[in-house]
Amino acid sequence: MRFIRFIGFSVVRAWQGFWRNAMMSLAATATVILMLVLLSALFIVISGLNSGLEFIESKVAVTARLEDNLSQSRLERLIGEVEAMPGVASVDYVSPAEAMDRLRESYREVGRELDLGDPDSTITIFASLEISLTDPDASGDVSTALAARDEVERVLTKQAEYDTLLGVINAIRTVGLAIIGLVGLTVLFMIINTIRIAVYSRAGEIEIMRLVGASDSFIRWPFILEGILCGLIGAIVTILIVAAVWDPIQPAMVQIFQMPTAVSTQFLTTLSLLLFVVGLGIGALGSWISVRSYLAAAR
Amino acid sequence: MVDVGMTYPNGKVALADVNVAIPKGDFVFLVGPSGAGKSTFIRLLIREQLPTHGEVRVAGRDLLRMRRSQVPGLRRRIGIVFQDFRLLPNKTVAENVAFALEVTGAAGAAIKRRVPQLLSLVGLHDHAHHLPTQLSGGEQQRTAIARALVHDPAILIADEPTGNLDPVTSWEIIQLLIHINQLGTTVLMATHNQEIVNAMRRRVLALEGGHLVRDEAAAAYEREY
Numbered sequence: 001m002r003f004i005r006f007i008g009f010s011v012v013r014a015w016q017g018f019w020r021n022a023m024m025s026l027a028a029t030a031t032v033i034l035m036l037v038l039l040s041a042l043f044i045v046i047s048g049l050n051s052g053l054e055f056i057e058s059k060v061a062v063t064a065r066l067e068d069n070l071s072q073s074r075l076e077r078l079i080g081e082v083e084a085m086p087g088v089a090s091v092d093y094v095s096p097a098e099a100m101d102r103l104r105e106s107y108r109e110v111g112r113e114l115d116l117g118d119p120d121s122t123i124t125i126f127a128s129l130e131i132s133l134t135d136p137d138a139s140g141d142v143s144t145a146l147a148a149r150d151e152v153e154r155v156l157t158k159q160a161e162y163d164t165l166l167g168v169i170n171a172i173r174t175v176g177l178a179i180i181g182l183v184g185l186t187v188l189f190m191i192i193n194t195i196r197i198a199v200y201s202r203a204g205e206i207e208i209m210r211l212v213g214a215s216d217s218f219i220r221w222p223f224i225l226e227g228i229l230c231g232l233i234g235a236i237v238t239i240l241i242v243a244a245v246w247d248p249i250q251p252a253m254v255q256i257f258q259m260p261t262a263v264s265t266q267f268l269t270t271l272s273l274l275l276f277v278v279g280l281g282i283g284a285l286g287s288w289i290s291v292r293s294y295l296a297a298a299r
Numbered sequence: 300m301v302d303v304g305m306t307y308p309n310g311k312v313a314l315a316d317v318n319v320a321i322p323k324g325d326f327v328f329l330v331g332p333s334g335a336g337k338s339t340f341i342r343l344l345i346r347e348q349l350p351t352h353g354e355v356r357v358a359g360r361d362l363l364r365m366r367r368s369q370v371p372g373l374r375r376r377i378g379i380v381f382q383d384f385r386l387l388p389n390k391t392v393a394e395n396v397a398f399a400l401e402v403t404g405a406a407g408a409a410i411k412r413r414v415p416q417l418l419s420l421v422g423l424h425d426h427a428h429h430l431p432t433q434l435s436g437g438e439q440q441r442t443a444i445a446r447a448l449v450h451d452p453a454i455l456i457a458d459e460p461t462g463n464l465d466p467v468t469s470w471e472i473i474q475l476l477i478h479i480n481q482l483g484t485t486v487l488m489a490t491h492n493q494e495i496v497n498a499m500r501r502r503v504l505a506l507e508g509g510h511l512v513r514d515e516a517a518a519a520y521e522r523e524y
Contacts, residue, residue: 002404009401205398208385211345213374213450214402216367 006218013222017198018229024197025230028190032234032282033241035183036275040242042176043271044249048257049169055258056162061139062131063156064146070127078151082131085145087138092130099125126153184282191227191286198226199294206295220291227287228280235279239272303353305339305509313339314350314509321487323453326480328496329489330520331506337489340506341458344487345377346370358453375403378447378455378484382462384439386431392442393418393427399449417445421475437468444475448484455479457488461495469495493520 018025066075075093082091103125107113133139143155199206209219246268253259253267305314314336321327329337342348343355346362355362358376365373386395393414400410418424421441431439440460447455457476461469473495480486490496496503497519505513513522
C-alpha cells in the first residue's frame with residue numbers, strides 16, 4: 001500500500017513538475033524527439049542494408065562456368081569433389097537450357113522480351129555450378145580450387161559486391177552512431193538542466209520535506225520520473241512519426257533491400273521497443289545525474 | 300549532549316564542550332546573542348550537521364551512529380518551527396499540513412482524519428482553506444506548528460517562533476506551545492524575547508561564544524545573581 005502511494009505521489013509530482021516549467025520540459029522533449037528520429041532513420045537504413053547483405057549472402061556465393069561438352073561422368077565427379085570442399089553448403093548444376101530460361105525470366109521481370117534475333121541461332125550458353133557456402137569466408141579458397149580445374153572455364157564470385165556493401169554499412173553505422181552520440185550528449189545536458197531547474201524551483205518544498213522526515217526516495221523519485229517523462233513523451237511522439245511514414249517505407253524495404261516481408265512487418269515493433277528503451281534510458285540517466293549532483297549535498 | 304563540540308571547516312568554533320540533558324516533557328528556553336551557537340545547537344539536534352566531537356542523543360537515538368536512511372525516522376520524532384514559518388505559499392493551510400503527511404507516505408484516510416485534528420488543536424479549523432498570504436503572522440505560525448506536529452513528535456523545537464510577531468500574538472503562540480507541552484511533548488524554544496522568558500520562569504540554557512554559560516531551572520533571560 002505504502003509503495004503504491006509512493007508511486008502515485010511521485011508520478012503526480014513528476015507530472016506537475018513537467019508542466020510547472022513547461023517551456024524547458026518541452027524543449028528537452030523536443031531534443032529527445034530529434035535524437036530518436038535520427039536514431040530511427042539510422043536503424044531503418046542499417047537494417048535495410050543488412051537485409052540486402054543477407055540476401056547477397058543467401059544467393060549463390062560462387063558460380064563456376066563449365067567448359068562445353070563435359071561428359072556426364074566428369075561432371076558428376078566434379079560435383080562430388082566440390083561438395084566435399086570445406087565451407088561448401090550445396091552445389092547446384094545449372095544446365096544451358098535452365099540458364100536460358102533464367103535469362104528469359106529476368107528479361108520478363110523488367111518487362112522486356114528476350115530477343116535473340118534469329119530463333120534458330122545457336123547461341124552458346126554455358127552450363128554452370130552454383131555453389132552456396134556455409135561460411136562466406138570460404139569463398140576465396142573455393143574459387144581458387146575451382147579455377148585450377150580443367151572442367152571450369154571461369155569462376156565468378158560475389159565477394160566484391162559483398163565487401164563493398166559491408167564497407168558502406170560500416171561507414172554509415174559509424175558516422176550515424178557518432179552523430180547520434182553527439183545529439184545524445186546534447187539531450188543529456190538538456191535533461192540535466194531541466195531537472196536542475198525543477199529541483200531549484202522546488203527548493204522550498206524539498207527543505208520542508210527533509211524537515212518533516214520525508215525519505216530520500218520521496219524527494220528524489222519525482223525528479224527522476226520527470227526526466228523519464230521527457231524521454232517517454234519523446235519516444236511516443238517519435239513512434240507516431242515513424243508509424244505515419246512507415247506505409248511508404250515498408251514496400252521500399254522489401255523491394256530495394258530485399259527485406260523479408262515477415263521481418264518488415266515485425267520491424268515497427270522492434271523499432272518502437274528500441275525507441276522506448278533509448279528514450280526512457282536517456283531521460284532516467286539525465287535526471288539521475290542531475291538529482292545526484294544537486295540533491296546530494298544536503299542531508 | 301555530552302562534551303559536544305562543533306568547529307566549522309573555516310576554523311570558527313560554533314560550540315565547545317556543551318553538556319546538557321533535557322528530560323522528556325521539559326519546556327526549555329535556549330537564549331543567547333546572535334552567533335552564540337543557538338542555530339548550530341538546533342542543527343545538531345535534527346542531525347542537519349554532525350558535531351566534530353562529542354555525543355548527541357535524541358529520543359534515545361545516537362545521532363552519530365545513525366545511518367543516513369534512519370534520518371527521516373528521527374525527523375518524524377522532532378517537530379520544528381521557524382521564525383519565517385516556511386509555509387508553501389501556493390498551498391492552503393490544510394494542504395500545508397497535509398503535505399507533511401503525504402511526503403512521508405501516509406494514507407489518504409489518515410491524512411483526512413489527522414489534519415482537522417491538528418487544525419483544531421492550533422485553533423485554525425475555520426481557516427483550513429485559506430492561503431498563507433491571507434493569514435496573519437500568528438495564524439501562519441500556528442499553521443507551521445500544526446505541520447510540525449503531524450507525526451506526533453516527542454520533541455518540538457521552535458527557533459525564534461515569535462521573532463516576526465507582535466507582543467500579543469507572541470503570547471498567543473507561547474500559550475499554544477505551553478498547551479502542547481502539557482500534552483506531553485518536550486519543547487525547546489530558542490528566543491531573544493526577554494519578556495517572555497522572564498515571565499515564564501522555565502528552565503533556561505544560555506549560550507555565549509559557543510559555550511553553555513548557564514543552565515538554570517525557573518530562570519530569567521539574564522543572569523540574576
